[in-house]
Amino acid sequence: MRLDILHTLNAERAARRAVIVVTEQPGGAQRLVKAVDVASDPLCEQLQAQLRSGRSGMIESPLGRYFLTVHAPSPRLVITGAVHISQALAPVAGLAGYDVTIVDPRTAFASPERFPDVRVIAEWPQVALPPLAIDRYTAFVALTHDPKIDDDALTHALAHDCFYVGALGSRKTHARRVERLAAAGVSPTAIARIHAPIGLAIGAVSPAEIAIAILAEITLRLRLPADNGR
Numbered sequence: 001m002r003l004d005i006l007h008t009l010n011a012e013r014a015a016r017r018a019v020i021v022v023t024e025q026p027g028g029a030q031r032l033v034k035a036v037d038v039a040s041d042p043l044c045e046q047l048q049a050q051l052r053s054g055r056s057g058m059i060e061s062p063l064g065r066y067f068l069t070v071h072a073p074s075p076r077l078v079i080t081g082a083v084h085i086s087q088a089l090a091p092v093a094g095l096a097g098y099d100v101t102i103v104d105p106r107t108a109f110a111s112p113e114r115f116p117d118v119r120v121i122a123e124w125p126q127v128a129l130p131p132l133a134i135d136r137y138t139a140f141v142a143l144t145h146d147p148k149i150d151d152d153a154l155t156h157a158l159a160h161d162c163f164y165v166g167a168l169g170s171r172k173t174h175a176r177r178v179e180r181l182a183a184a185g186v187s188p189t190a191i192a193r194i195h196a197p198i199g200l201a202i203g204a205v206s207p208a209e210i211a212i213a214i215l216a217e218i219t220l221r222l223r224l225p226a227d228n229g230r
Contacts, residue, residue, distance in 0.1 A: 005032045013071055016135055020047055021069040025058070052223050073137040074099060075222060080125055080153040081143030082109035085168070088211035089141070090118045096215060103128040103153070104144065125153035139164040139218045141198065145173075151180055158190040164221040166198040166214060195221075 001009075005021065009032060012019045018035040022043065038047045046059045047068065056069045077093045079086050082104040090100045094117070101119045104110040110122040121128040134140065140157035142150035145168060154177075157165045167177065174196040181191050199213030200220070 001030065005030060008032055008034075009071060013073075016073040016133075016137060018051055018070070018072040018137075020050065020071070022047075023067045023069065025065040025067055054223075073135075076101070076134070076138045077141065077218070078103065078129070078132060078134055078138055078157070079141045079143060080104060080149055081141075081145075081168075082106065082111075082114060082120065083143050084207040085143050085210050085214075087114060088208040089214055090115060092211060092215055093218075094118070096219070098139070101132060105149065125149060125156060129153060129156045134160045134162060136161040136163050138162045139222070140166070141214060141218075142167040143198075145169065147177070147180060151177070151184070154194065155181065155184065155186055158186060158193060164195065164218045165193055166195040166217065168198050169196060171197065 001021070009019055009021065012034060020033045021030055022033060023030050033041050033047060035051065038044060038051065041047055042063055043061055043066070046061055050057060050059070050068045050070050051072060054070060054072050056067070058065065058067050075098050077098040077100045079089065079100065079102045082102050086102055090102065093100050101121065102110065102115055103121045103123065103125055105122060105124045107122045110120045112120060134157065138160070140153070140162045142154050144150050150167060154165065154167060167174065169177065177196070178191055182188070195217060198217070199210055200216045202209070202213050202216070204210045204213040
């Protein structure tokens with residue numbers, strides 16, 4: 001690998017930005033494509049598909065044969081609400097490869113005993129979220145049912161381009177949430193990005209089933225084009 005490509009690759013990875021190294025087959029000529037440049041690249045469709053999969057692989061195109069080496073940040077899941085659904089969601093998300101963090105200022109709920117092997121921050125979102133540096137490779141889920149906690153957290157997540165933002169609650173609950181967020185200055189376009197009621201509509205009832213529905217919807221949003229999801 002050329003030294004200039006290696007330097008750029010390391011810089012992008014350190015900043016949690018995806019890149020793809022395109023290697024011509026045969027011949028071995030290489031170039032690096034940053035995520036922000038994918039849309040204007042001649043191999044746009046193939047690069048986008050490979051980024052969504054998160055996997056490296058060989059492709060055939062009218063322009064030739066290439067090996068695409070994908071360097072994408074590991075996905076993260078940030079949850080506000082150390083609740084029963086979170087107790088089911090955190091371990092299954094960990095099995096799926098997510099780095100999970102739970103934020104809840106209620107110390108009676110946000111305890112290591114209730115969430116072994118999970119990072120738990122017993123602080124208000126205004127304090128806990130900024131140091132996490134959430135980004136477009138972060139899924140955010142609001143589960144407390146408490147506007148004093150969830151509203152500020154949702155505002156923060158929407159402002160930082162999370163690839164998925166979901167909130168627990170009925171349609172009536174979400175309608176009131178929309179009114180509050182709009183009154184706080186959140187744009188209609190941003191509010192429309194919130195998945196609520198949260199999770200795929202699989203008839204989930206128990207906390208474990210709701211957790212599965214949530215993770216399924218997060219996976220759908222991560223792996224498939226936006227127009228294939230809600």
